Amino acid sequence: MIEKLVCVNCGAEYSPHSADAPVVWMTCTTCGPAEGILDFHYDLDAVSESWLDSPLAKRERSHWRYAELLPLKESSLRNDWQVGWTPIIDAERLAMELGLERVLLKDEGRNPSASFKDRASSVGVAHALEVGANTIACASTGNAATSLACHSALAGIEANIFVPHTAPEPKLAQLLVFGARVFAVEGSYDQAYQLCSEACNHFGWYNRNCAINPVLVEGKKTAGLEVAEQVAAYGGVPDWVAVSIGDGCTIAGIWKGLAEMHALGVIDRLPRLLGVQAEGVAPIPYALSHGKLPEPGSGSTMADSIDVQVPRNWRKAVNALSAANGRVVCVSDEQILAAIRLSGRHGVFAEPAAAAALAGVVVAVDSRIIEPHESVLVMITGSGLKDIRSSIRAGGKPLSIKPDLASVEMAVENSS
Amino acid sequence: MIEKLVCVNCGAEYSPHSADAPVVWMTCTTCGPAEGILDFHYDLDAVSESWLDSPLAKRERSHWRYAELLPLKESSLRNDWQVGWTPIIDAERLAMELGLERVLLKDEGRNPSASFKDRASSVGVAHALEVGANTIACASTGNAATSLACHSALAGIEANIFVPHTAPEPKLAQLLVFGARVFAVEGSYDQAYQLCSEACNHFGWYNRNCAINPVLVEGKKTAGLEVAEQVAAYGGVPDWVAVSIGDGCTIAGIWKGLAEMHALGVIDRLPRLLGVQAEGVAPIPYALSHGKLPEPGSGSTMADSIDVQVPRNWRKAVNALSAANGRVVCVSDEQILAAIRLSGRHGVFAEPAAAAALAGVVVAVDSRIIEPHESVLVMITGSGLKDIRSSIRAGGKPLSIKPDLASVEMAVENSS
Numbered sequence: 001m002i003e004k005l006v007c008v009n010c011g012a013e014y015s016p017h018s019a020d021a022p023v024v025w026m027t028c029t030t031c032g033p034a035e036g037i038l039d040f041h042y043d044l045d046a047v048s049e050s051w052l053d054s055p056l057a058k059r060e061r062s063h064w065r066y067a068e069l070l071p072l073k074e075s076s077l078r079n080d081w082q083v084g085w086t087p088i089i090d091a092e093r094l095a096m097e098l099g100l101e102r103v104l105l106k107d108e109g110r111n112p113s114a115s116f117k118d119r120a121s122s123v124g125v126a127h128a129l130e131v132g133a134n135t136i137a138c139a140s141t142g143n144a145a146t147s148l149a150c151h152s153a154l155a156g157i158e159a160n161i162f163v164p165h166t167a168p169e170p171k172l173a174q175l176l177v178f179g180a181r182v183f184a185v186e187g188s189y190d191q192a193y194q195l196c197s198e199a200c201n202h203f204g205w206y207n208r209n210c211a212i213n214p215v216l217v218e219g220k221k222t223a224g225l226e227v228a229e230q231v232a233a234y235g236g237v238p239d240w241v242a243v244s245i246g247d248g249c250t251i252a253g254i255w256k257g258l259a260e261m262h263a264l265g266v267i268d269r270l271p272r273l274l275g276v277q278a279e280g281v282a283p284i285p286y287a288l289s290h291g292k293l294p295e296p297g298s299g300s301t302m303a304d305s306i307d308v309q310v311p312r313n314w315r316k317a318v319n320a321l322s323a324a325n326g327r328v329v330c331v332s333d334e335q336i337l338a339a340i341r342l343s344g345r346h347g348v349f350a351e352p353a354a355a356a357a358l359a360g361v362v363v364a365v366d367s368r369i370i371e372p373h374e375s376v377l378v379m380i381t382g383s384g385l386k387d388i389r390s391s392i393r394a395g396g397k398p399l400s401i402k403p404d405l406a407s408v409e410m411a412v413e414n415s416s
Numbered sequence: 417m418i419e420k421l422v423c424v425n426c427g428a429e430y431s432p433h434s435a436d437a438p439v440v441w442m443t444c445t446t447c448g449p450a451e452g453i454l455d456f457h458y459d460l461d462a463v464s465e466s467w468l469d470s471p472l473a474k475r476e477r478s479h480w481r482y483a484e485l486l487p488l489k490e491s492s493l494r495n496d497w498q499v500g501w502t503p504i505i506d507a508e509r510l511a512m513e514l515g516l517e518r519v520l521l522k523d524e525g526r527n528p529s530a531s532f533k534d535r536a537s538s539v540g541v542a543h544a545l546e547v548g549a550n551t552i553a554c555a556s557t558g559n560a561a562t563s564l565a566c567h568s569a570l571a572g573i574e575a576n577i578f579v580p581h582t583a584p585e586p587k588l589a590q591l592l593v594f595g596a597r598v599f600a601v602e603g604s605y606d607q608a609y610q611l612c613s614e615a616c617n618h619f620g621w622y623n624r625n626c627a628i629n630p631v632l633v634e635g636k637k638t639a640g641l642e643v644a645e646q647v648a649a650y651g652g653v654p655d656w657v658a659v660s661i662g663d664g665c666t667i668a669g670i671w672k673g674l675a676e677m678h679a680l681g682v683i684d685r686l687p688r689l690l691g692v693q694a695e696g697v698a699p700i701p702y703a704l705s706h707g708k709l710p711e712p713g714s715g716s717t718m719a720d721s722i723d724v725q726v727p728r729n730w731r732k733a734v735n736a737l738s739a740a741n742g743r744v745v746c747v748s749d750e751q752i753l754a755a756i757r758l759s760g761r762h763g764v765f766a767e768p769a770a771a772a773a774l775a776g777v778v779v780a781v782d783s784r785i786i787e788p789h790e791s792v793l794v795m796i797t798g799s800g801l802k803d804i805r806s807s808i809r810a811g812g813k814p815l816s817i818k819p820d821l822a823s824v825e826m827a828v829e830n831s832s
Contacts, residue, residue: 061477080506082526087498093572110498110526113765114801154763156509160828165816170804176811177760177800181831187819199824344593347570349529384593385530385801388586395592400581403603408615412576415597 001046001068005038005214007031008315014038016071027212037313038214039256040071044263051264056229061085063119063222069260070123071218076130081154083122084222086110088230088377091346095375098365102375104234105348105358106227109383113143113150113174115351116223116250116381121147123219124208125155133206135160139189139196141167142305143382148208149178160205162196164189170388217253217316224257227377228267237267239374242274242364244356244381245284245328246306248317251275254379255320271377273326274370275317276360281307282330287314288321302333302390305353305382327369331359338362340384340394349384349391357381417462417484421454421630423447424731430454432487443628453729454630455672456487460679467680472645477501479535479638485676486539487634492546497570499538500638502526504646504793507762511791514781518791520650521764521774522643525799529559529566529590531767532639532666532797537563539635540624541571549622551576555605555612557583558721559798564624565594576621578612580605586804633669633732640673643793644683653683655790658690658780660772660797661700661744662722664733667691670795671736687793689742690786691733692776697723698746703730704737718749718806721769721798743785747775754778756800756810765800765807773797 005014007028014028028036047068059065063084064077088104095103111118121144128136137160138148145161152159159180163172164187175182185192200207207213231237241258243251255273262270277284280299287293296309311317321328331339336352339359343350350358357378364370384391399415401407421430423444430444444452463484475481479500480493504520511519527534537560544552553576554564561577568575575596579588580603591598601608616623623629647653657674659667671689678686693700696715703709712725727733737744747755752768755775759766766774773794780786800807815831817823 082503089570090496107528110528112523112526112763114530114799150763150765153761154505163814169808172814173804173807173811174765174800176814177756177765177807178763179757179761181828182814183824183827184814184816185819186816191819195819195821195824198821202821203824203828340593341595345569345595347528347566347594349566349590349593383530383801384590385799388589388804391589391593392585395589398579398588398592398598398600400600400602403601403607403611405611405614405618408599408611408618411599412597412619 001043001050002071003041003043005040008037008039008319009035026207033212037212037316040214040218042069042260044260048264063226066222066225069221069225071215072123072126073130076126078122078126081112081122081151083111083118084226088234089346089348090234094342094346098362099372100365100370100376101373102235102238103361104231104238104377105343105346105380106377107348108223108354108379108381109349113147114383114386115143115147116220116379117143117147118150119222120144120216120219121151121208124148124213124216125151125157127215128157128206129155131206134158135203136206136208137162137196137200138208139163139193141171143386144208146174146178149175149180152180153178160199162192164192217249217256220250220253221257221260223379224254225261227254228258228261231377235375237269238271238377240274240370240376241271241379242276242357242361242376243379244276244303244306244353244360245311245317246308246353247311248284248313250381252313252316252320255324259323270324273321273324274360274364274376275321275326275328276357277328277330278303278306278336278356279330279332281309283309283311284314284317285328285330287318288328303336303352303356304387305351306356327364329360329363329369331356331363335359335363337394340391343380344384348380350380351382351384351386352390354380354382417459417466418487419457419459421456424453424455424735425451442623449628453628453732456630456634458485458676460676464680479642482638482641485637485641487631488539488542489546492542494538494542497528497538497567499527499534500642504650505762505764506650510758510762514778515788516781516786516792517789518651518654519777520647520654520793521759521762521796522793523764524639524770524795524797525765529563530799530802531559531563532636532795533559533563534566535638536560536632536635537567537624540564540629540632541567541573543631544573544622545571547622550574551619552622552624553578553612553616554624555579555609557587559802562590562594565591565596568596569594576615578608580608633665633672636666636669637673637676639795640670641677643670644674644677647793651791653685654687654793656690656786656792657687657795658692658773658777658792659795660692660719660722660769660776661727661733662724662769663727664700664729666797668729668732668736671740675739686740689737689740690776690780690792691737691742691744692773693744693746694719694722694752694772695746695748697725699725699727700730700733701744701746703734704744719752719768719772720803721767722772743780745776745779745785747772747779751775751779753810756807759796760800764796766796767798767800767802768806770796770798
C-alpha cells in the first residue's frame with residue numbers, strides 16, 4: 001500500500017505507479033546514487049483498515065505478516081521462507097546485574113542464515129522475482145552476502161557476490177555452499193563494490209545494496225514492526241532500543257518500523273534509540289553534530305559487520321537518531337569481548353557486532369545515559385557462530401584436569 | 417501424563433509415582449546402566465481428551481505445545497525458551513532433480529544453539545530444575561554439550577562439561593561463551609565420559625546423557641511429534657523420514673514421536689525410516705541383522721556427530737528401524753560433501769552429520785530403496801556454521817578476477 005517514494009536528501013517525491021518506477025526505485029534522479037536515497041511512504045489509513053479486516057494476531061509468525069507495509073505485491077510474498085518473528089529473551093538476571101527494570105535480547109541469529117540481514121535479503125529477492133530478474137548481485141563479505149546467497153538458493157535464482165580477494169575463507173565457505181557465484185576481485189573492497197555496480201548496470205542484474213535500493217531497508221524495517229508487536233508481552237515499549245551502527249541502514253530500518261507502528265496506533269509511545277559504534281570506527285557521532293561525515297579514520301574493530309568508516313546511509317541513521325531523541329556511545333574491542341561473554345551467560349550467542357549493542361548498553365548504564373529504572377531491548381543482530389575466531393578470543397580456556405575425581409573437585413573449588 | 421516406564425531390555429515396568437522415581441528414571445535396576453535403558457509410556461486416552469479440550473493448533477509454536485507427552489509437570493514447561501517448531505523447506509527443484517514426488521528439509525539448525533540437540537537439552541534442563549538440581553553435567557564435545565550449555569545459561573544453573581583434552585578449540589568456544597565450566601580431561605573421550613558419570617554420582621549433579629537418561633529422549637521425540645503435525649501442509653505423511661544415526665537416540669526419539677502421533681490418530685499412517693550411517697562407522701546394519709553390536713571398527717568420518725563406533729542406544733535404534741520397516745544405507749565422506757552442496761543449493765546450510773541424511777537419500781534413490789514416485793522428509797539436524805572447516809572443504813574456491821567488467825564477463829561465461 002505504497003503512497004510515494006521520497007528522496008531523503010531533497011524531498012522530491014516519486015509515484016510508485018509511474019512507468020519508470022523500477023528505475024526510480026533505486027535513487028533520486030536529481031540527487032544521484034551517492035546522496036539521493038529514497039524512502040517508502042505508505043497509505044497508513046488503508047493499512048489500518050486492512051488490519052481491522054485481518055488482524056495481525058492471526059497471521060503467519062514471520063515478517064511476511066506485514067504485507068501491507070512491504071513494497072511487494074501480495075503474490076510476491078514468500079510465506080514459505082521463514083524469516084523474522086525471532087524470539088525475545090527476557091534476561092531477568094542480566095537486568096538485575098545491570099540494575100535495569102528489564103533487558104530484552106532479540107535473537108536475530110534465529111533467521112535462515114543466522115543474521116538480521118535475512119530480513120533485507122528475503123524482501124530483496126522476492127522483489128527481484130517480482131520484477132522478473134533471474135540474477136541478483138551484491139558486494140559484501142559478510143551477513144548481507146550470506147543472506148542473499150541463502151535466499152537466492154531458496155528462490156532458485158543466480159546470486160553473484162563480489163568480494164575483495166583478501167576475504168577470509170570461512171566467510172566465503174557459506175556463500176559457496178549456498179551455490180553463489182563468488183568473484184574474488186584483485187583489489188580493495190571499494191573496487192569490488194564499484195565493479196558490482198558496473199556489472200549490475202551492464203548485465204541488468206538486480207542490485208541488492210541497501211545503500212541505494214530502498215526495498216532492502218523495508219525488509220530491515222520489519223524488525224521494528226515486530227518489536228512493536230512483541231513487546232506487549234514484556235511490559236510494553238521499552239525505554240530504549242539498542243542497535244550497533246555500521247553503514248546506517250539497520251538502525252534506520254528499525255526506527256522506520258517502530259515509527260510506522262506508532263503512527264498506526266499499535267504502540268502508544270516510541271522508545272529512544274541507543275546507537276552503538278566501535279571506538280576505532282565511529283563517524284556517526286560527528287555526523288550527528290555536524291550534519292556531514294568526517295574524514296575517514298584509520299581505526300578498525302573486531303566487529304567486522306560495523307567496521308565501516310564511510311557509512312553510505314549515514315543520513316538515514318542520523319535522521320532516525322534525531323527523531324528518536326537518540327544517543328550514540330562507542331565501545332572498545334575489549335568491551336565487545338566482555339559483552340559476548342555477558343550475552344552468552346544469559347543464553348544468547350552473539351557475533352561481535354551484535355554483542356557491541358549490549359556493550360553499548362553497559363557503557364550507557366555506567367554513564368547514566370540509561371537510568372537505573374529504565375528498560376532496554378537489545379538487537380542481537382547475528383549469531384556467534386558467524387565468527388568463531390572472536391568467540392575463541394571471548395571464551396577463554398577450559399580447565400585442564402587429570403582423569404580423576406580429586407582433580408574435578410579441586411578444579412570446581414578453584415573456579416567457583 | 418506418564419503411565420509407566422518400561423525397560424527396553426527386560427520389559428520390567430516402573431511407576432513414575434513411586435518414591436524412588438527420580439532414581440529409577442535413569443536405568444532399569446535389574447539390567448543396569450549399560451543395557452537397562454527405560455522408555456516412557458503415556459496414557460494416550462488422557463492425552464487425546466486433553467487435546468480435545470485444548471487443540472494443538474491453538475498452542476505455542478514451540479515443542480512445549482506437546483506438554484501432555486513430556487515427562488514434566490505443567491509448571492516446569494519453559495515456554496520462554498523458543499525450542500522446536502522448526503521450519504520445513506519444500507525443496508521442489510531438489511525433488512525434481514532426484515525424481516521424487518517431494519523432498520522436505522526440516523531445518524533443525526533454527527533451534528537456539530543451532531541443532532536438533534536443543535530439543536533434548538531444553539527438556540533435560542527443565543527437568544533438572546523440576547527435581548531441584550542446580551548443576552547439570554555431560555561428556556561431549558559436540559551439539560549435545562553446546563545445547564546443554566545454552567539452556568543452562570537460559571536457566572541460570574551451572575553446566576559442567578567433560579571433554580577430552582584433544583577437543584578442537586572452535587567446539588569449546590561456544591561452551592565457554594555460554595559460561596559452562598569445561599573440564600579438559602587428560603585422557604580419551606571414554607575417560608571423560610566415565611569421569612562425568614562418577615562426578616554426577618559424587619556431587620549429585622544432574623546427568624544429561626541420553627544413553628542413560630530417558631527424559632532426554634522425550635525431548636528428541638518432539639521432532640517426530642512436530643513432523644506428524646506439520647506434514648499436513650505438505651501433502652501428508654511422507655513415505656520416508658531420513659535421519660543419520662550416531663548413538664541411536666535421535667532416530668529412536670523421532671520414531672517414538674511419530675508412533676505416538678499415529679496412536680493418537682493425528683496421522684493415519686507411519687512413514688518408513690531411512691537410517692543413514694557413515695561408511696567408516698556403521699555398526700547399526702550389523703546390529704539390525706544380528707541383534708547385537710559388532711566389534712568396534714577403526715574407521716572414522718568427517719561427520720563428527722555420527723562418528724560413534726559403539727552406539728550406546730543401538731537397541732532403541734534397532735527397535736525403531738524394525739518397527740518402521742526401515743532401511744539403513746551408508747555414505748562416504750565424499751557423498752557427504754556433495755550433500756552439503758546439494759542442501760545449500762536449495763537454501764539450507766547443513767553440518768556434515770545433517771547432510772549425511774540427504775546423502776543417504778541420494779544413495780537410496782540410486783539403489784531404488786526409495787522409489788521414484790515416493791516422498792521423503794530429511795532431518796537436517798544441525799547448521800553448517802557448526803563445522804566451518806567442512807563447509808570450506810565442501811564449498812570450493814571463488815573465481816579470481818581482475819577488477820574490470822571484461823574479467824567478470826569471462827568468469828561468468830566460464831562458470832555457466
